[in-house]
Amino acid sequence: MSILVVGSVAFDNIATPSGRVENELGGAATYFALAASYFTDVRVVAVVGEDFTAEQEKVFHARGVDIRGIDRAQGKTFRWGGQYLDNLNEAKTDFTELNVFERFQPRIPKEYLDSNFLFLANIHPVLQAAVRLEMDGVRLTGGDTMNYWIQGTRKELLDTLKVVNVLLINDTEVKMLAGDTSLPRAARKVLTLGPQALVVKHGEYGATIFFREGAFGIGSHPFRAPALPIEEVKDPTGAGDSFAGGFMGYIASQGELNREVLKRALFYGGVMGSFAVERFGTTRLQSLTRPEIDARFQVFRELTHLE
C-alpha cells in the first residue's frame, strides 16, 4: 500500500542542551516520510526553493521516498529556527521565514492519485481540505493541526475535520479544540466533529487513541501506548511528525484496518518518535533498519505487558 503526505519541507536552525545545528533538513513532511518509509511506499507533496539541492534529494531517495510531488519554486525554502534550552518539551521559536511556503498550493502528480492512504500534515486547513477532495479514493485520511489554526482559522478547520478519519494532535491542542480541560471529555467532543479516531500525543508519556462509538466496527474503549523513557533527548524537533509517520506507515502496511492494527500502529508511532529524538534533525531516521525498529517495538511492549 502507498501513502501520500502533504506538508512542509524546511531547513531548521535548532539549539538544545546537547548542541546546535543550522540549515538542517526538516519539516513535517520530511520527518513523516522518512519514518513511514520503513513500513510502506511514501510519496510527498511539498514546495521547496532553489536552496533545496541534490544533497537533500538524496536523503529521500536513499529511503525510497517518491518526491516527484515536491515542487521547486523560485526563492528560498521555508526556514525555522527554534530552541529547547530551558524545556525539552516545548520549542521556543526564534524565527519563522515562510519563503516559498507562503504561496504553497499543493499540486498532486497524477502518478500519486492511486495512493491508498493520505496524511495531511500541519498546513492551512483550507489546503488540507483541497487535497483531501482531490484524493477522494483513499481508504483512510490522517491529519494534524496546531494551536495557530485552531485559534486563527477555526471555521475552516472544522470543515476540514469532517473529512479526516484520524486526527493526531497533542494534549493541549485537543483541549483547545474542544474548549474543555478534561482530556477524555475533550476527546469525546472532538470525535463529534468528524474524525472516527483521535490520537492524543502525550510526548514522553506516550499516546492515547480514542474511538468514536462504532468506528471501524471495533467499539469505543480507548487504548494507550507508553513511550520509552529516553535517557538523552538530543533534539525533540519532528517527534510528533515521526510518530505520525510510524502510525500511518504501519497502518498502510497492513491489509485490513481493525482494533489490533490501530493498537500496534500506536506503538510503532511511539517507536519512531523515540528514535527521532536521539539525534539532531532526521539523522537517526535516515539510518534505521527494520530489525532495530521491531526490537524497540518489543521493548515498548514489554514496558507495560503483564503476564
Next chain:
Amino acid sequence: MSILVVGSVAFDNIATPSGRVENELGGAATYFALAASYFTDVRVVAVVGEDFTAEQEKVFHARGVDIRGIDRAQGKTFRWGGQYLDNLNEAKTDFTELNVFERFQPRIPKEYLDSNFLFLANIHPVLQAAVRLEMDGVRLTGGDTMNYWIQGTRKELLDTLKVVNVLLINDTEVKMLAGDTSLPRAARKVLTLGPQALVVKHGEYGATIFFREGAFGIGSHPFRAPALPIEEVKDPTGAGDSFAGGFMGYIASQGELNREVLKRALFYGGVMGSFAVERFGTTRLQSLTRPEIDARFQVFRELTHLE
C-alpha cells in the same frame, strides 16, 4: 501480611471546579490506609487533636484499619486548605495549620512491631528514619517525600533514603532530588542513593518503576503502568497517597516479591489513585469492593495490552 503506615491525618478544606468541602477527613496516612485496606491488614501511626472524634474513627474501623497507633494530643488536628480551580494537576495551598502535627513524635505500639511492611508517608525525614530504625524487622520499606524536604533537609533526607527500599515520588521531585532534567538519568541517580526501586508517579499518565541493577533479582528494565483517562476528576487530593496504598497494599498481600508482583502492584496503585479522584476526600475509598477494584485493574490492563 500486615503493613504499617506512618504519616499525617488531617482535616482538609478543598475547592475544585466540581465544588468545595470543609473539614474533610484527609492526610497522607488516611488515604494510604484506606486504599491499602482492600488488600491487606493496615496499621496507622499518626497524631490527631481533640477534634478527631468517633465519626472519623468509624471511617477507619469500617475498613478494618487498626488505629491504636493514632495518638490523641491536646489541641487541634493538622489542617490544610487548598484549591485546584485553575489546574487539576497542582494544588494551590490556601493555608497550612500544623497544630498537633508540629510536635509529632511517632510512637509505635508494641502490637505493631511485628508488621511485615512499612510505609513512611511524607513527613520529616528524621522522623522517617527513626521509625525505620525501630521497625528493623520489616521485609520492605516504602517511602514518600516532597520538594519541601528535598530542598530544606537534603542531608537528613539522604540519610533516610539509605534505609528505604522503594521510593515513590513524582516527576518533578525525582528531577529535583537528582538535579537532572532527564527522567531516566535522574532515576538512575536516585537509585544510587539507597532505594532498590523508584516509582515515579506521572499523574494522569500513570507511573514508571525503575530498578537498580540486580534489585530483587529481577533485572533493571523499567516498567510502566498507564492511568485510566478519568472523565471527571472531582478532587485530586490524596491521589498519590492512594496510589502508594494500592501499590504497597498489593505487595503486602503477596507471598513473594518478584518482578511480576511489582508490575501488578504498579497497576493496582494506578487503580486506587483513579478511584480516589472520583469523589471529594476519601469518600470513594470508603465504599469500594474488591470486585470493583479488580474490574478496573482489567480495564487498565486492556488499555495497553497487545495480543
